[in-house]
Amino acid sequence: MKTVQVEILDPKARKLLQDLADLNLISIKDLAGNNLLKVVGRLRKKAEKAPPSLDEITKEVELVRAKRYAKEKG
Numbered sequence: 001m002k003t004v005q006v007e008i009l010d011p012k013a014r015k016l017l018q019d020l021a022d023l024n025l026i027s028i029k030d031l032a033g034n035n036l037l038k039v040v041g042r043l044r045k046k047a048e049k050a051p052p053s054l055d056e057i058t059k060e061v062e063l064v065r066a067k068r069y070a071k072e073k074g
Contacts, residue, residue, distance in 0.1 A: 005031075 008014050020026045052060075 006017070008017070017026065017028060021028045
């Protein structure tokens with residue numbers, strides 16, 4: 001099975017595709033949207049309400065660096 005993404009420019013094309021789906025020649029799945037953009041949007045909204053302080057950012061960066069250093073050494 002091969003999957004392709006089709007951009008419908010004319011509403012008549014949707015009817016043709018639906019006819020093919022009714023004949024069980026193709027299946028149609030609507031894309032729910034870009035999940036990455038949804039996640040980024042949620043993070044941005046959260047950051048607007050309570051942006052992290054410089055101390056919180058520094059602590060997080062140091063934590064990640066310590067984990068990486070431990071992984072490289074061990």
